[in-house]
Amino acid sequence: MLNSLINLDRRWIFLAMLLAVAIPILMQVTFPEKVSPMVINVFDAVENLPEGSSVLMAYDYDPASAGELHPMATAFTRHCAFKKHKMYFMTLWPAGLPMVQQNLDILNREYPEYEYGTDYVNLGYKTGLEGVIKLATTNLREIYSSDNQGTNLDNIPMTADLKDISKMDLIINVSAGTPGAKEWVQYASTPFKIPTVVGTTGVGAPALYPYIPNQLVGLLGAIKGAAEYEKYLIGQYPELAENPSAQEGLRRMAPQMTAHVLMIFLIVLGNIIFFQQKRKGV
Amino acid sequence: MKQTVPFLIASIAGLLMIAANFFPFSQSWGEVTVKWFDILAAFAFIIGGGNLLKMNLQKVSERKAGWGFALVTVIAFLVTLFVGLGKVGTHPLADHPNHPWAAPYFQDGSSFWWVFNYVYLPLAATMFAMLAFYIASAAFRAFRAKNPEAIILLVVAFIILLGRTSAGLMLTDWIPDNTEWYSYLRAEKLTGVIMDVFNLAGNRAIMIGIALGVVSYSLKIVMGVDRSYLGSD
Numbered sequence: 001m002l003n004s005l006i007n008l009d010r011r012w013i014f015l016a017m018l019l020a021v022a023i024p025i026l027m028q029v030t031f032p033e034k035v036s037p038m039v040i041n042v043f044d045a046v047e048n049l050p051e052g053s054s055v056l057m058a059y060d061y062d063p064a065s066a067g068e069l070h071p072m073a074t075a076f077t078r079h080c081a082f083k084k085h086k087m088y089f090m091t092l093w094p095a096g097l098p099m100v101q102q103n104l105d106i107l108n109r110e111y112p113e114y115e116y117g118t119d120y121v122n123l124g125y126k127t128g129l130e131g132v133i134k135l136a137t138t139n140l141r142e143i144y145s146s147d148n149q150g151t152n153l154d155n156i157p158m159t160a161d162l163k164d165i166s167k168m169d170l171i172i173n174v175s176a177g178t179p180g181a182k183e184w185v186q187y188a189s190t191p192f193k194i195p196t197v198v199g200t201t202g203v204g205a206p207a208l209y210p211y212i213p214n215q216l217v218g219l220l221g222a223i224k225g226a227a228e229y230e231k232y233l234i235g236q237y238p239e240l241a242e243n244p245s246a247q248e249g250l251r252r253m254a255p256q257m258t259a260h261v262l263m264i265f266l267i268v269l270g271n272i273i274f275f276q277q278k279r280k281g282v
Numbered sequence: 283m284k285q286t287v288p289f290l291i292a293s294i295a296g297l298l299m300i301a302a303n304f305f306p307f308s309q310s311w312g313e314v315t316v317k318w319f320d321i322l323a324a325f326a327f328i329i330g331g332g333n334l335l336k337m338n339l340q341k342v343s344e345r346k347a348g349w350g351f352a353l354v355t356v357i358a359f360l361v362t363l364f365v366g367l368g369k370v371g372t373h374p375l376a377d378h379p380n381h382p383w384a385a386p387y388f389q390d391g392s393s394f395w396w397v398f399n400y401v402y403l404p405l406a407a408t409m410f411a412m413l414a415f416y417i418a419s420a421a422f423r424a425f426r427a428k429n430p431e432a433i434i435l436l437v438v439a440f441i442i443l444l445g446r447t448s449a450g451l452m453l454t455d456w457i458p459d460n461t462e463w464y465s466y467l468r469a470e471k472l473t474g475v476i477m478d479v480f481n482l483a484g485n486r487a488i489m490i491g492i493a494l495g496v497v498s499y500s501l502k503i504v505m506g507v508d509r510s511y512l513g514s515d
Contacts, residue, residue, distance in 0.1 A: 010419045017418045031448035034470055063406035095406075098388060098398050127327065128320030135316050138309070142317055149375075149386055202446070209477060210486040224446045257447035259414060264443055266422040267436065274426045 005273050013266065020262040024254035030247075031254055035235075039228040041218035042197045045170060046079050047236070053169035055085045056194075058184060059103065061176035062095035065201055070099065071249035072199035072226035073174045075233055077103040078246060080172075081111045082237050086158055088165070090123040092132055092179045097125045097148070110243070117156045124148030130183040137188050140164045166192040174199040181208055185215045199225060227253045285512050292511075295319075296504035334359060358401075365393035438476060445473025 049055070057076065061069045080087050087107075089100045100122060107114045114120060123144050126132045135143040140162060146152050153159040165171075171194050175181035181198040185208075189196040195217050200208060202222035212218060220229055226249030233240060240246040295315050302312025334355070341352040364370070370393040372385035387394050427433045444450035450469025457468045465471060502508035 008422075010422075013419045013422055014415045017415050021414065032451065033448060034451055036470065036474070063403040064410045066403070067407055067410060095398075095402070098395075098403075101388060126320065127323040128316070129323065131316040131319045131323070135313060135320070138313060142313060143320065150384070206477065206481045207485050207489070209482045210489055222446070253448060257449050259418075260443040260447050261449055263418055263421050264440055266418055267425045267439070270422045270425060271427050271436075 002273065002276055005269070006277070016262060016266075017259065020258040021255040024258050025251075028251065029254040030250050031257060033224075033227050033231045033250065033253065035228045035232045038212075038218045039220060039225060039232060041213075042220055043079070043229060043232050043236075045195060045197045045217040046076070046083065046085075046172070049083065049085065049169050051084045053083075053085050054167070055080050055087055056165055056168045056171045057087050057089045057100075057103070058091070058171060058173040058175075059089065059096055059100050060092045060180045061099055061174055062093050063099070065176035066099060067252070068201050068223050069174050069176055069199060069226075070102070071223065071252065072220050072229060073099065073103055074106055075226060075229045075246070075249065076172050076174070076199065077106055078110070078240065079233055079237075081107060081114060084119075085169075087120040088123060088158070088162075088168070089120065090136075091125050092129060092183075093176070094125060094127075100124075106245075117151075117158060119158075121156055121158045122148040129179045130187055133179070133183055133187040136165045137192055138164055138166075166194065168194050170194070171196040172199075173197075175204065176201055177204060180204070181211075181216075181219075185211050190215050199229075223249055223252045223256055285509060288512055289506055289509060293504050293506060296500065300504070331359070331363070362394070362397055365397060370394070371396070441469070441472050441476060445469040445476075 046055070057080070059073050061073070077087070089103065091097055091100050093099075104116075104120070104122060107120060116122075124147065126143055128135075128143070132143055141153065144153060147156060147159070153162070165188065171184060171189060173181050173184045173196065175184075175198060181200055181204070184196060184198075188194055196215070197217050197219065198208060199220040200222075202224075205219060205221035205225075208216065208219050220226060230240075230247055230249045234246070295318075298308070298311045298315045301308040302315075338352040338356045338359075340346075342349045342356065346352075366387050369383055369385060369387050369389075372382065372387065372389045372392040374380070374382045375385050378384040385392075388398070389395060425436065425439075427436050441450075444453065450473065454467060454469045454472075457465060459465055459468060459471075466475060499508065503511065
């Protein structure tokens with residue numbers, strides 16, 4: 001028994017992981033979530049703004065991290081739409097533009113009263129990493145002369161009088177790395193005292209904790225943060241309960257749970273084998 | 283000359299950025315420097331693309347190990363570049379019916395949109411998802427409680443792994459959620475303590491250390507003490 005476990009083909013582990021993830025997805029299982037105070041803080045930062053506030057939606061992620069970050073980005077977009085906030089979308093990631101577009105598609109599909117140019121605008125992608133943030137906070141026109149479709153900012157009602165982003169009421173940043181949350185904190189939130197909330201990956205979240213609560217109001221960490229935000233959002237706006245695409249994060253928590261439990265089982269099993277070998281002097 | 287000019291550019295740009303932060307009259311100089319940086323960053327994409335082509339075409343022409351993958355990379359790069367720059371499959375906008383090129387390259391149904399949604403997006407997600415399989419295999423073979431440090435790491439890993447899912451909630455839901463000390467044994471609270479206390483302190487120390495290192499290294503570059511970034515030629 002011990003020998004067969006020592007020489008266990010790793011493909012069995014791959015198969016176990018496949019089943020641990022696939023079964024909850026196929027069975028569409030969901031588990032209860034408890035909303036943490038941190039997520040409530042993030043929610044309140046959006047909720048407590050007066051209706052029609054200006055919110056910068058900086059979505060700095062790409063398809064590789066979309067599995068973890070897209071549900072929280074869509075939850076933020078829906079929440080801002082419910083509050084009728086004016087949304088300014090932008091991204092510092094080359095592959096982030098289609099991610100922004102998918103959020104705009106949600107506005108077009110689910111909030112038809114939302115009008116491009118008066119309720120939301122897509123500033124698109126610009127090269128220059130944190131340099132873009134630095135310029136956008138002091139002189140937006142130096143870096144953005146038009147929106148993503150090439151329309152001059154002077155011809156868009158929302159941006160006609162917008163000189164820089166320092167007067168934004170809130171920055172919502174969904175960040176998968178660099179440039180991302182850290183750069184927004186360093187070049188926009190802190191120097192211009194703009195309230196900022198962040199959604200980030202599980203790997204990236206621990207490094208952002210030192211910024212809370214002074215530089216960041218709060219953060220959503222990984223799919224767990226997204227699931228809790230979705231649950232709280234549905235609690236406040238029950239009409240979302242009928243919308244399956246607004247519960248993507250909640251659905252993804254089930255495979256995450258089974259995968260985590262499998263990981264713990266494998267670590268324990270590996271250690272049992274290790275100590276058995278040690279005892280036998282192998 | 284090959285080293286002096288780049289050094290002068292780096293040094294002057296660095297000094298301007300420092301000055302822009304301390305002297306209000308020089309703020310616009312800093313903005314100009316950042317603008318130049320943004321323009322240079324755009325050119326870096328062209329250099330990057332050229333380098334990708336050069337490296338991979340060399341590999342293909344010399345039939346080095348894995349040249350087939352290099353060929354796939356070159357073909358994928360050229361096809362994506364062509365459909366993106368050529369705006370293949372886009373339809374003229376209602377506002378500009380006579381200017382088909384005015385349509386955005388990422389228009390719904392365009393070739394670039396198709397490549398992104400049905401090739402790049404699933405491939406990128408797959409690469410990321412495959413980590414789960416390798417982490418599981420590595421956890422089974424390498425995560426051993428060999429010494430006290432490893433035991434602490436294991437215990438913390440278990441708490442976080444459970445605390446970041448509903449499993450932790452289900453396992454410790456029987457513990458009353460009040461202000462007594464034992465309520466901190468609930469998975470979500472235990473995870474919170476680890477993240478808000480131990481992780482926070484550790485990360486803050488790392489962050490301050492890195493910041494001091496960045497300041498010191500930046501000064502070395504501006505002063506010309508460290509020129510290793512210019513290469514060895």
